[in-house]
Amino acid sequence: MSASPLFTPATVGDLALRNRLVMAPMTRSRADDAGVPGELTALYYAQRASAGLIISEGVFPSAMGKGYVRTPGIETDAQVAGWKRVADAVHAQGGRIVMQLMHAGRISHPSLLPGGALPVAPSAIPPKGQTWTDQGLQDMVTPHALSTDEIAQVVAEYRAATRRALDAGFDGVELHAASGYLPEQFLSSGSNQRTDAYGGSVANRARFVLEVLAAMVAEAGAGRVGLKIAPEMGYNDIVDATPQDTYGHLVEQIAPLNLAYLHVALFGTAVDYHGLLRPRFKGAYLVGGGLDQARAEALLGSGQADAAVFGSAFLANPDLPERFRRGAPLNAPDKATFFAPGAQGYTDYPALG
Ligand SMILES: Cc1cc2nc3c(=O)[nH]c(=O)nc-3n(C[C@H](O)[C@H](O)[C@H](O)COP(=O)(O)O)c2cc1C
Incomplete structure (x- = not known):
């Protein structure tokens, strides 16, 4: 049997990975109300450290x-200390971990924001749908359209968050520009109807993402910065009229930044x-979304990807690489506990004996 390409080492920017299995970023909602991840979160990630690379759950760069509910941040000293434990x-298990920076933009709710503030977005266009709050499901609201000065402030917040992620000992940072959150709200024509330099043409709509990436690179160095995109995912009511042009342009424009990786x-x-x-x-080109072992090996074997990203399979199988190596059966993920508080469905998925 020829060796699986999943288990050859890889270089991703400045990072040396021991295999090509990457744990996908997954929100788990186990932080406290101050956005601080606790001991259970450190255990959860340590259990999964045999991944070549862990991408953390989405972490908010600033309270806005x-x-x-119960998602973590990287703004306060307590949050940095919590992430340092993670x-x-x-690292104690020999693993590598980058932090995904996730700004929800208009997919937030005043009940989650400082002083009950309105969520921010490129334009004052409400997303259709409801969001889960401590008061139950509530309609999403019409967001505040960021001024150009406020955009510069948000870019600076991403830069400061990058600094703090590194201070916490993370190996790098990933910009979450998918799933209908703030960066994708700028990229997409349905949510961005600005008439200034950040809206209108594809080049203008890409400007925010490019500025944020440049700020992250200025802080961390290009070899420790990655970008996640998910063209046409449509999640969170995001629509773009010409996604092939938008993403083609974006990826062309990031070339001079020399990012460590692109995660699609x-x-x-x-x-x-x-x-x-x-x-x-x-x-490095990282591919994810509905992969199984055979598909991942085909992508790597044919050179279509440099690493394969697994989400729910890693959530449910802390020792996923070992299970693939042995051809062992997989635990099934339990959706009911994806975002529920506590250890159940978080740190109690069994590893092989
Ligand atoms: C519980 C859960 C939470 C997720 N949270 C995030 C997130 O915070 N950031 C992100 O980029 N993607 C998130 N995703 C999407 C995953 O990163 C991944 O793209 C998706 O699960 C598809 O991969 P899979 O088919 O291997 O599960 C989440 C997925 C799941 C199952």
């Missing part, structure tokens, strides 16, 4: 970026985005 626990998650689109995007990107 918080999108869901990074140390992963695809969900059932008919368009060959990997064919479109990969030739435009020189760094």
